[in-house]
Amino acid sequence: GEDVEQSLFLSVREGDSSVINCTYTDSSSTYLYWYKQEPGAGLQLLTYIFSNMDMKQDQRLTVLLNKKDKHLSLRIADTQTGDSAIYFCAESIGSSYKLIFGSGTRLLVRP
Amino acid sequence: DVKVTQSSRYLVKRTGEKVFLECVQDMDHENMFWYRQDPGLGLRLIYFSYDVKMKEKGDIPEGYSVSREKKERFSLILESASTNQTSMYLCASSSPKQGLGEKLFFGSGTQLSVL
Numbered sequence: 530g531e532d533v534e535q536s537l538f539l540s541v542r543e544g545d546s547s548v549i550n551c552t553y554t555d556s557s558s559t560y561l562y563w564y565k566q567e568p569g570a571g572l573q574l575l576t577y578i579f580s581n582m583d584m585k586q587d588q589r590l591t592v593l594l595n596k597k598d599k600h601l602s603l604r605i606a607d608t609q610t611g612d613s614a615i616y617f618c619a620e621s622i623g624s625s626y627k628l629i630f631g632s633g634t635r636l637l638v639r640p
Numbered sequence: 641d642v643k644v645t646q647s648s649r650y651l652v653k654r655t656g657e658k659v660f661l662e663c664v665q666d667m668d669h670e671n672m673f674w675y676r677q678d679p680g681l682g683l684r685l686i687y688f689s690y691d692v693k694m695k696e697k698g699d700i701p702e703g704y705s706v707s708r709e710k711k712e713r714f715s716l717i718l719e720s721a722s723t724n725q726t727s728m729y730l731c732a733s734s735s736p737k738q739g740l741g742e743k744l745f746f747g748s749g750t751q752l753s754v755l
Contacts, residue, residue: 533682537680562743564744564746569748569749570748570749571644571730571732571746571747571748571749572683572730572732572744572746573746574743574744574745577743617682617683627685627688627698628685628744630675630682630683630684631682632680632681632682633682
């Protein structure tokens with residue numbers, strides 16, 4: 530079955546790196562996504578990775594994909610207080626319209 | 641700037657009322673979605689539509705219906721609201737032409753409380 534799991538909470542100091550982890554079960558995932566939700570707002574796409582890639586870097590964001598272990602991570606370098614939000618991992622499967630979302634990881638950045 | 645607009649930010653309704661949640665997108669997207677978001681459960685898909693007048697059930701359609709009479713508008717209907725439908729409702733849209741799987745654009749959400 531389809532399932533995406535994330536830890537619920539992460540707390541880091543400002544300036545440190547944050548690593549948010551996600552595991553998924555469906556090996557036929559085509560794209561994997563990271564969405565960010567700030568308080569009182571909808572979700573915004575942060576970055577994505579195609580399933581045949583291992584890594585993608587986009588400024589302070591690094592996405593790592595381990596297909597063997599079905600593990601996805603998002604690293605935020607030099608974490609800022611503005612990065613405090615809920616981060617959702619999601620996968621799309623084949624040509625389906627549907628995205629499967631994890632439960633979200635709440636990132637708290639302490640000054 | 642692309643936009644998905646949900647008509648209400650907060651709604652308070654009574655048990656048994658019929659509730660309409662409206663969503664409009666200005667990106668000419670074919671696909672539109674309704675999710676509900678509950679703490680610890682993430683986002684769960686209620687219904688989606690891939691064309692005008694077309695709809696498909698998501699994972700939790702019970703107690704909900706939808707309407708898509710125009711491409712830009714997708715409505716979620718709670719025929720008889722119940723307290724377990726208290727939740728944050730998120731509308732999203734996407735287009736298969738953007739070639740990025742399902743890159744979803746979300747509205748800011750409607751927090752519905754059913755008393």
